Amino acid sequence: MMVFDKLNVIIAGVGGQGNVLASQLIALAAVEAGYEVTVGETFGASQRGGSVMSHVRLNSKNSLGPLIPKGMADVIVGFEPMETLRILGVYGNPRTKVLVNTRPVYPIKVLAGEQVYPNLNTILQGIKEHVAIMVSINATDIALEVGKAVVANMVMVGALSGTGFVPIKQEHFLKVIKNHFGEKLLEMNEKAFFLGLNNVVQRIK
Amino acid sequence: MSIDSVKIEQPGKKVLLTGNEAIARGAIEAGMKYATSYPGSPSAEVLDVLAKVGNPFGIYAEWSTNEKVASEAAAAASFAGIRSMTIMKPDGLNVAIDFFTSLAYSGINAGMVVVLGDDPSAHSSIKEEDSRYLAKLSRLPILEPMNIQEAKDLTIKAFELSEFIGLPVVLRGVTRICHASGLVTLGDIEKAKAPVKAELKEKFLCQPLAHPELEQKVKKAALWAENNNTIEYSGPANAESIVIATGPCALYAKEALIELGLTDEIGVLRLKMSWPLPDKTLLGYLKGTKEVIFAEETDPFIEEGITSLVAYHGSEIGPIKFFGKRNEYVKGPMGAGIGELNTDILIDTLAEIKGIKRPDYSGSTASCVEHVCGSIPLRDRAFCAGCPHRASYWAIKAALSLDGNNGFVLGDIGCYAMGRGPTGYNMLSTVHSMGSGVGLANGFGTMQRFDFKQPVIAVVGDSTFYHAVIPALINAKHNSAKFLCVILDNSTTAMTGHQPHSGSVIDARGVDAPALSIEKIISGIEIPYTIADPYDVNDTIDVILAKLPEPGPKVLILRQECVLLKSKVGKNQKMYIDQTLCLGSKCGCGDLCSRAFNCPANINAPEQGKMIDQALCVGCGVCATLCPTHAIKLVEGS
Amino acid sequence: MEITISSKRLQQEVIQTELCTSCGMCIGLCPYIKSFKEKTAFIHQCQVDDGKCYNICPRGETDWPQMDQEIFGKQRTDHVLGNYNQLLFARAKESDFSQKGQYSGLTSALVSYALSIGEIDGAVLSGGEPGKMPEPTLATTRDDVLAAAGSKYSAVPTLLSLNKAIEEGFKNLGVVGRPCQVLAARKMQLRYNNPSDLPGNKIKLIIGLFCFWALSPEFYEFLAEKTKGANIASLDITTEDLVVRTNGEELKLPVENIRRFICPTCQQCFDPTSEFADLSIGSTEFDPGWNTLIIRTDKGRELIEQSIKDGIIEVYTYPAERIPLLLQAVGNKKKRVLEEWEPTYLKLNESYHRAVERGM
Numbered sequence A: 001m002m003v004f005d006k007l008n009v010i011i012a013g014v015g016g017q018g019n020v021l022a023s024q025l026i027a028l029a030a031v032e033a034g035y036e037v038t039v040g041e042t043f044g045a046s047q048r049g050g051s052v053m054s055h056v057r058l059n060s061k062n063s064l065g066p067l068i069p070k071g072m073a074d075v076i077v078g079f080e081p082m083e084t085l086r087i088l089g090v091y092g093n094p095r096t097k098v099l100v101n102t103r104p105v106y107p108i109k110v111l112a113g114e115q116v117y118p119n120l121n122t123i124l125q126g127i128k129e130h131v132a133i134m135v136s137i138n139a140t141d142i143a144l145e146v147g148k149a150v151v152a153n154m155v156m157v158g159a160l161s162g163t164g165f166v167p168i169k170q171e172h173f174l175k176v177i178k179n180h181f182g183e184k185l186l187e188m189n190e191k192a193f194f195l196g197l198n199n200v201v202q203r204i205k
Numbered sequence B: 001m002s003i004d005s006v007k008i009e010q011p012g013k014k015v016l017l018t019g020n021e022a023i024a025r026g027a028i029e030a031g032m033k034y035a036t037s038y039p040g041s042p043s044a045e046v047l048d049v050l051a052k053v054g055n056p057f058g059i060y061a062e063w064s065t066n067e068k069v070a071s072e073a074a075a076a077a078s079f080a081g082i083r084s085m086t087i088m089k090p091d092g093l094n095v096a097i098d099f100f101t102s103l104a105y106s107g108i109n110a111g112m113v114v115v116l117g118d119d120p121s122a123h124s125s126i127k128e129e130d131s132r133y134l135a136k137l138s139r140l141p142i143l144e145p146m147n148i149q150e151a152k153d154l155t156i157k158a159f160e161l162s163e164f165i166g167l168p169v170v171l172r173g174v175t176r177i178c179h180a181s182g183l184v185t186l187g188d189i190e191k192a193k194a195p196v197k198a199e200l201k202e203k204f205l206c207q208p209l210a211h212p213e214l215e216q217k218v219k220k221a222a223l224w225a226e227n228n229n230t231i232e233y234s235g236p237a238n239a240e241s242i243v244i245a246t247g248p249c250a251l252y253a254k255e256a257l258i259e260l261g262l263t264d265e266i267g268v269l270r271l272k273m274s275w276p277l278p279d280k281t282l283l284g285y286l287k288g289t290k291e292v293i294f295a296e297e298t299d300p301f302i303e304e305g306i307t308s309l310v311a312y313h314g315s316e317i318g319p320i321k322f323f324g325k326r327n328e329y330v331k332g333p334m335g336a337g338i339g340e341l342n343t344d345i346l347i348d349t350l351a352e353i354k355g356i357k358r359p360d361y362s363g364s365t366a367s368c369v370e371h372v373c374g375s376i377p378l379r380d381r382a383f384c385a386g387c388p389h390r391a392s393y394w395a396i397k398a399a400l401s402l403d404g405n406n407g408f409v410l411g412d413i414g415c416y417a418m419g420r421g422p423t424g425y426n427m428l429s430t431v432h433s434m435g436s437g438v439g440l441a442n443g444f445g446t447m448q449r450f451d452f453k454q455p456v457i458a459v460v461g462d463s464t465f466y467h468a469v470i471p472a473l474i475n476a477k478h479n480s481a482k483f484l485c486v487i488l489d490n491s492t493t494a495m496t497g498h499q500p501h502s503g504s505v506i507d508a509r510g511v512d513a514p515a516l517s518i519e520k521i522i523s524g525i526e527i528p529y530t531i532a533d534p535y536d537v538n539d540t541i542d543v544i545l546a547k548l549p550e551p552g553p554k555v556l557i558l559r560q561e562c563v564l565l566k567s568k569v570g571k572n573q574k575m576y577i578d579q580t581l582c583l584g585s586k587c588g589c590g591d592l593c594s595r596a597f598n599c600p601a602n603i604n605a606p607e608q609g610k611m612i613d614q615a616l617c618v619g620c621g622v623c624a625t626l627c628p629t630h631a632i633k634l635v636e637g638s
Numbered sequence C: 001m002e003i004t005i006s007s008k009r010l011q012q013e014v015i016q017t018e019l020c021t022s023c024g025m026c027i028g029l030c031p032y033i034k035s036f037k038e039k040t041a042f043i044h045q046c047q048v049d050d051g052k053c054y055n056i057c058p059r060g061e062t063d064w065p066q067m068d069q070e071i072f073g074k075q076r077t078d079h080v081l082g083n084y085n086q087l088l089f090a091r092a093k094e095s096d097f098s099q100k101g102q103y104s105g106l107t108s109a110l111v112s113y114a115l116s117i118g119e120i121d122g123a124v125l126s127g128g129e130p131g132k133m134p135e136p137t138l139a140t141t142r143d144d145v146l147a148a149a150g151s152k153y154s155a156v157p158t159l160l161s162l163n164k165a166i167e168e169g170f171k172n173l174g175v176v177g178r179p180c181q182v183l184a185a186r187k188m189q190l191r192y193n194n195p196s197d198l199p200g201n202k203i204k205l206i207i208g209l210f211c212f213w214a215l216s217p218e219f220y221e222f223l224a225e226k227t228k229g230a231n232i233a234s235l236d237i238t239t240e241d242l243v244v245r246t247n248g249e250e251l252k253l254p255v256e257n258i259r260r261f262i263c264p265t266c267q268q269c270f271d272p273t274s275e276f277a278d279l280s281i282g283s284t285e286f287d288p289g290w291n292t293l294i295i296r297t298d299k300g301r302e303l304i305e306q307s308i309k310d311g312i313i314e315v316y317t318y319p320a321e322r323i324p325l326l327l328q329a330v331g332n333k334k335k336r337v338l339e340e341w342e343p344t345y346l347k348l349n350e351s352y353h354r355a356v357e358r359g360m
């Protein structure tokens, strides 16, 4: 596993997808891994449907502001294809590594027929062309297999662990997941984590 | 990041906390015992945390009915010798301001800290307001933490200052402090457990005679600032250019200077206290400086303070060129003084001032969106799938159309403020402050003599009802104002994260509490009311139609729990679409459920066609009621 | 720019201008159009071009000569009564009909007969208690028909139950309606009949009433006030009076008193005798035991012949001395509409205008 002295990670998605929790767990795991961590996020209105983004900044010194400047994301974890492309255009660069959930969440104007959601393959292909590496996973479908759509966030965390994009060991992730979830929910979330992890590991090999 | 970390009793340990958690921790370490708040983003979680972890430290924490009551209760604790804290957003300070301007005159006893969560860029607010002006108006000194560690440390300092001058002190957090996280080194909380005794021993009277004393206290606060390292400078000695920053803007400035390679040229002067200013120390730094760039959010508050200071001392310190909001060098995303700053903005600002080019990190990736698909749809905020507000607005919209008398809807803030946008069918004609829809309805409802004929509906949330609506309803009853007040009762304060309110069966700490029934209060005011289920759209439409023409004020309580609470419990019903009955794009001139009703769980996408998104659907069944061919059905036994 | 979105046209040209006749034809065609207190309203803005709602609206653009051509295969020569075959006095023979019916109960008797011989499987009527807000109904039996007999003088959106019946699977429907409703049903029948599953094919018989105006629902409040809440047994509007019969008593109110309740759209109505119906039925203004009957189409003629043969109704020559009275009443109304209103929804040809100049 590579070691970094500074790493900017963006977790992007749509309100209600559980990406805020995912970013918290990634940040806590990074602390376990010995990094100084700053997290900036836009939430507060619990309402769903808006674009939601968290900036997780790993550093050896804790002097960073909570927001990543344009073009300086090293890793983008996208919970939704279109949002991933949107964030990539602002924060990405040709060296950025991307993990993307392929399941679209349609904005209401698209549902209303006023706007068109771009073709999914075009989006994914387009992301791929503009970054160093892109790993895609249908985390939502995998989560529904486990039983609940919300655990897509743990599928994504597992997948992130599987990609090796961040210098955080699997045991660090598992430790913070265990700390976070009560007994009742732990098993389902761990299962989701491993499904995400294995799905990705098999494919990148 | 985790509430449990807030109560860890290991001084020196580093834990990851959010800004709000750090403020709560700071309060605990400072021996604060009495906390009150009405929920408001971005600072709502401070009280959440104090209520949940405060017990072992003997802390009393309550969700108050509104910010004025909250402030008064916290002041009482201070009067009685107990350190106290009250937490609010700028809108809350507006509500409480009458008390604070009076409190300044009476002064306080034990330390009292007012946590203000400003929301530059209004991420989760109805407007952006720089609360420092009102704080200054009330003579409350203002501390502004730069990062999470400081959110904790300055909270403790704020109590010291408060007791030193005998006035409450404001700790101003912004969204990027409150909702950001960072590592915090914990301090000692052992002594915070010591019992305290409350007793009123003095008088606290607001009277004009106290004004001179108050101004002395302000001077004392400035002196405190001089002596307590509230100014921090980093950068080259004798720099000709400096950035003067408050709060997280200091971090943005530092990073911007690094990215531009200007760290040897420009220094950053950070003010931890933005009012009153430590004039002497400041003048020391300004002497010899040629250029000053201001970095603060949102209004030019320190900019005004410092430029005015310099105007009095021009001859001592020589000419300085200022770059700020007044001359529009420092701009938020939508202009000077509008919206939050960030590293990017300061990179651009400093590059412009210094006449250099900003480095390009993005390369070709910057144009990926145009390259891949030209543009992508914006993502408007929307009511959640199954949100009772969507059904309520559908019913109101239908009823007003059917009634056919040009009726309109007055709203206020809360999740249901989204009724002003497409997700609420653009139904709201006015949105202002808490409860103001009902106040406005009082006005409209008493204009019959001016040939006013339109039916008036005011919508309010349940939490808002307790906060600000009751006086307006009393007014309506007494003056026979004709309107229908629709209380969208989702049994929680949903917008800010589901805090309990006066109608809840538990209090902030999760302890059983008497729940005040909305209908009993309304009965007490002798206004007729009806309760309906917004999911039963057709019944709701009928009730509204029946109520609109009745004289005087009327209340309709649309009661259905917030789906976010319900989905925590687990969804109870599953819906599906019978494809043999669904008319798809021929329905209602095209997809009634997805296009017109516009629930995000009714999807109609090229890949999937018409279907229920099981990841989003909560099984409320409203679309099944509306579907003209009854194609949307309940999965049997679900 | 010309507006093509049907819902917008309908709202701008018909609803906002108060030209809506509350016929009910568009209600239920689409989930966004609903009726409340006999007013039609859109609860949602739809975006469809060339939608049914506008195309079937009796106050949507209507080419009168073209309607004649499509229904009768010829242009009219009589500009007062339109195309017709025979003008008669007629009455129902059974006393049930004459007792419950407005006049002789001819309309109800014919509907009941058409149901009994299977000519239609359901009839769209306007039911409800006299003096109260009427309700659109669907009759499938003789009792249902009798229950809906009698004139309701407000603008019942009857045709919404036509849409409902079609949705429920009725295939051969009869319609009794005001002239505006006849026009709407005819538009639906002519314009949406290809392929066979379209609603137009389900309309088999159209009986039109004579109607010079209908009243807004406020009329019922007025009535309740005048009768002090007494149960109303029947209502009739003669040339001079509104006649209200309560239990045993008869109350006469001058027609002038109710003029203020006349729906604004009725002022612009060019069709007092249901010119596009198969059969048109009105009062005789003379003998309440009889009705005026205009046989217009072959379908209408066949139904009349058969029902005479089966002893359901009987007919009588229209008294020659009364013909001018009828022509004058109808002609004046039509002339007034053209001269005073020049309705924009009406597309007429030269011969109509010449007829007006001649005094119809």
Ligand SMILES: Cc1cc2nc3c(=O)[nH]c(=O)nc-3n(C[C@H](O)[C@H](O)[C@H](O)COP(=O)(O)OP(=O)(O)OC[C@H]3O[C@@H](n4cnc5c(N)ncnc54)[C@H](O)[C@@H]3O)c2cc1C
Pocket: C100, C101, C102, C103, C104, C105, C106, C107, C108, C109, C124, C125, C126, C127, C148, C149, C150, C151, C152, C153, C154, C155, C156, C158, C176, C177, C178, C209, C210, C211, C212, C213, C214, C215, C281, C282, C283, C284, C285, C291
């Ligand atoms: C609003 C209105 C105005 C009228 N104005 C005139 C007039 O000016 N001159 C004239 O000669 N005749 C007029 N008529 C017709 C007349 O009142 C009788 O309805 C007609 O002569 C048939 O009589 P009947 O004995 O066959 O009726 P019935 O056998 O009682 O049948 C009447 C039928 O009309 C239907 N009906 C009742 N009210 C309405 C309504 N509001 N809309 C649609 N259908 C309805 C009923 O469902 C029933 O099927 C008017 C009718 C209405 C409803």
